[in-house]
Structures are given as structure tokens and as C-alpha cells.
Amino acid sequence: MQNLGKADKTTDEIFEDHLLNFNTQQVNATRLHKDINNYLRCIRAMQTANKNLMDTLSEIYEKEWVGQDMLYVQAQNNEMLWADLAHKLADQVVTPLNTYQAQFPEMRKKIDKRGRKLIDFDAERHTVQQMQNNPNRNEAKFIRAKEQMENAKRTYEVLNSELHDELPALYDSRILFLVTNMQTLFAAEEVFHSETSKVYSELEAVVDKLAKEVQKGTLPRRAYNRPLPIANHSAPVIQNSSSMNSPPKATNGGSHKYRGNSPTKDYEMVGMDRDDNYHSSSHVEYNGNGNGNRISRGQYDIPSGKENQHPDEGRIGGLGGSTSIGATTDNLPPGVLYKVKAAYKYQAEDVDELNFEVGEIIQVVEYEDPEEQQEEGWLMGVKESTGQKGLFPANFSRPI
Structure with missing residues (x-):
């Protein structure tokens, strides 16, 4: 209302x-x-x-x-x-x-x-x-x-x-x-x-x-030993648990160059008979600087006590046409002997050496110069990532 x-x-x-x-x-x-x-x-x-x-x-x-x-x-x-x-x-x-x-x-x-x-x-x-x-x-x-x-x-x-x-x-x-x-x-x-x-x-x-x-550059860093390349003439060393913790060191301070000559010695060249035993075949000249032997392509320096070892046993890396233990040779590009994978980082110290990081793939190839082929413990390789070619220490890598 x-x-x-x-x-x-x-x-x-x-x-x-x-x-x-x-x-x-x-x-x-x-x-x-x-x-x-x-x-x-x-x-x-x-x-x-x-x-x-x-x-x-x-x-x-x-x-x-x-x-x-x-x-x-x-x-x-x-x-x-x-x-x-x-x-x-x-x-x-x-x-x-x-x-x-x-x-x-x-x-x-x-x-x-x-x-x-x-x-x-x-x-x-x-x-x-x-x-x-x-x-x-x-x-x-x-x-x-x-x-x-x-x-x-x-x-x-x-x-x-x-x-x-x-x-x-x-x-x-x-x-x-x-x-x-x-x-x-x-x-x-x-x-x-x-x-x-x-x-x-x-x-x-x-x-x-x-x-x-x-x-x-004053920041404290953890100390790591640089890896040493394993010479081609020596057998592989079985490391204990403590030695496996440190990476190898490169010979001659990381460089493949020689800094002088040692007294010349004669060693017998060895081959294989039908029973797979070593026998003397010739002599090779040994020229070194005290860090290892310098060996011509196709020749082998047999360490003492290894006379009955198979020629391929203990050989890390390759010289000339040889192949690293455990490396496959199937389906490789022409001229490539085998492939390796970088186990450690390597910083080149000469212009003809390769730089690489851990994990990089490197194609091992023949030496172009027979004189370079005498460098012990070193391989000639081509990085797959960049195509760069150069020398590198064999034991910084593992065969694929």
C-alpha cells in the first residue's frame, strides 16, 4: 500500500x-x-x-x-x-x-x-x-x-x-x-x-x-694429474684401484716432439711363425730421449718377458695400418683405420696437435709423412665435429 x-x-x-x-x-x-x-x-x-x-x-x-x-x-x-x-x-x-x-x-x-x-x-x-x-x-x-x-x-x-x-x-x-x-x-x-x-x-x-x-686465477682448484700416453712398444699396464683414480699424463710434457737423442741401441725385429711364436727377423734402430722408444712403421719393439705375447696384445693406438684393441673396422669411411672416443680433455701444445674435449669422436687415419709415423704413443686423427686433423696422445682416448 x-x-x-x-x-x-x-x-x-x-x-x-x-x-x-x-x-x-x-x-x-x-x-x-x-x-x-x-x-x-x-x-x-x-x-x-x-x-x-x-x-x-x-x-x-x-x-x-x-x-x-x-x-x-x-x-x-x-x-x-x-x-x-x-x-x-x-x-x-x-x-x-x-x-x-x-x-x-x-x-x-x-x-x-x-x-x-x-x-x-x-x-x-x-x-x-x-x-x-x-x-x-x-x-x-x-x-x-x-x-x-x-x-x-x-x-x-x-x-x-x-x-x-x-x-x-x-x-x-x-x-x-x-x-x-x-x-x-x-x-x-x-x-x-x-x-x-x-x-x-x-x-x-x-x-x-x-x-x-x-x-x-687465485681460486683454489682441485689437482688432477695429466694423462701419459702409452708407448706402442709396451704392453698394457694393469692398474690397481688407487692408480685408476688419476688420469694419464702425456709424454714430454704433453708434446709429441723429441728434445734430444739417447744412445743408439739395436733390437731384434720379430715376426710370427706358424705356431704364433715370436722369432727374430731384423734389427731396428732405437733413438729416444729416455722417455720411450722411437720405432719405424711396421716394426715392433718387444719388451723383455713378452717374447711369447701375441703381436696385438697390449698395443694401445695404432702405428701405420695397425688397429687398436677392441676397435671395430666395420662400415668406416675410406682412409679411416678405426675410431676412438676422447676419455680426457687434451690441450694441444704444438700447432700440429689436436684439441678435444671429453667424449669427442676422432677418426684414426694413416700418417701422411713416414717420419711423423715414428712418433711413439701418438696417433694421427680427424675430429668428426670439426674435420680438424692432427696428432694426439693415444691413451687420452678409448677405441670404439
Whole structure:
């Protein structure tokens, strides 16, 4: 009837303004609560991600490097700062916000109750007005209707009066709450970023020291013995468990070049008879520098005590047309004797030598110059990756 204009409606413009402010305040509080909680979840996610990152850096930062202890200490400090920030936000920002927001549902219930009591008062007032305009009214009912109207009016006015005081007070409280809440948030962030900047400054200093040591070449390195090539004239050496841990060393400091001659000696050239036994066939000239024998292509120097050894036993690498033990000769390109795989990294020390990394494949080929073919323990090869050709120590590789 009020909506159709058939009944009077009690209006209160001041209350309507208070109600509009209340609705705006509640919407803003709900939005702030949602975003603060989401922010805290992100802080905790970053806390976990940062801890994982620092743990990984601490584990892969080698003990020999400068500042390894400092890196671990600063990683622990950083973890504590993240945990402290998350705790402060949860305890001093989110908890007060939950208390602040909890006021709105209770106030909403009171506002709704005031609206119902206003409708009751307007209905009783409309009934009294109708009975008052009726000359044939029942006086007893009219008196009872007036009493009910007064009761409804008192109930409504009590609630309305309370809300006229409480709504403005609640609306004004938003300022002090936001000031306190935001001060706590910003102060916690300021402390966190100030302290973390110190942590990262220390970490940067650690890395700078490491970089300077690398540039100066003063960084401690693990010592590795360089591998020695196995001379073609000698039998393979069976190494024990301790000697297998060190890589071989190259003869003559890693170079295949000779630096002088030793006294000339004569050795018998040996061949194979029908019973696969060695027999003398000729003499070869031995010219060396004390590090091994220098042997012509197709000739073999048989070490003492190996006279009954098969010619292919103990020969690592090849000279001329010979083939390394365990190497396959199937499906090879023309001119390739066999293939080897680099077991160690080798840095060339002469222009006619090969550089290679561990794992590179090298094709062993014939020597072009018969004089070069006399270099003991060295092979002529072509790197498959680049096509570069040169000499390399045989025992830096393994036959394929």
C-alpha cells in the first residue's frame, strides 16, 4: 500500500545518509580484507620459493669457493626475515582487520530489524487512521489499536535512536582503523626491505670476491694429474684401484716432439711363425730421449718377458695400418683405420696437435709423412665435429 501511495510511509533522510555510508564502508572493508589475505598468501609463497632458492644456492656453492660460510649464514638470515614479515602481517594486520569487519554483520542485522519495526509502526498507524475516520467504529477495538500503535512506535524509535548514534560512530572509526592498520603494514615492509637489502648486499660482496679470484686465477682448484700416453712398444699396464683414480699424463710434457737423442741401441725385429711364436727377423734402430722408444712403421719393439705375447696384445693406438684393441673396422669411411672416443680433455701444445674435449669422436687415419709415423704413443686423427686433423696422445682416448 505504501508503494502504491495508499498508505503513509515514515521517512528519515538522516538515517538514509547513515545507511548509505554504512553500505560503502562495508564494501570497502570486504575488499580490503580480500586483498590483504591474498597478499599474505603471496608473501608465504615467496617465503617458500626464497627458501628453496637459497637452499639450492648453498648446496651448489662449492666448499673451496670464497664466502661459502657467509652464503649459508645470509641465507638463514633471509629466511628469518621472510618468516618475520609473514608473522607480523598475520598477527598485526589481518587479525585487527578480521575484528573490524566482524562489526558489519551485526550492524546489518540491527538495521534490518529497524526496517521491520518501522513497517509494523506504519501498519498500526494506518489502522488507527482508518478507524478514526469511521464513525461506526468499535471504541474498544479503536483503543486497543492505538495502544498497539504506541508500542510499535516506541520499539521503532528505540532502534532508530540507537542506529543514529552507532552508524556515524562506526563510519568515523574507519579512519583510525586504516591509519593504524596501514602504519603496521608499511612499517613491517620497511623493516623487511631494509634488512633484506643488507643481506643481498653481503651476498653480492661474496659473489664479487669469487669473481675477482676467478679473474686473478687465485681460486683454489682441485689437482688432477695429466694423462701419459702409452708407448706402442709396451704392453698394457694393469692398474690397481688407487692408480685408476688419476688420469694419464702425456709424454714430454704433453708434446709429441723429441728434445734430444739417447744412445743408439739395436733390437731384434720379430715376426710370427706358424705356431704364433715370436722369432727374430731384423734389427731396428732405437733413438729416444729416455722417455720411450722411437720405432719405424711396421716394426715392433718387444719388451723383455713378452717374447711369447701375441703381436696385438697390449698395443694401445695404432702405428701405420695397425688397429687398436677392441676397435671395430666395420662400415668406416675410406682412409679411416678405426675410431676412438676422447676419455680426457687434451690441450694441444704444438700447432700440429689436436684439441678435444671429453667424449669427442676422432677418426684414426694413416700418417701422411713416414717420419711423423715414428712418433711413439701418438696417433694421427680427424675430429668428426670439426674435420680438424692432427696428432694426439693415444691413451687420452678409448677405441670404439
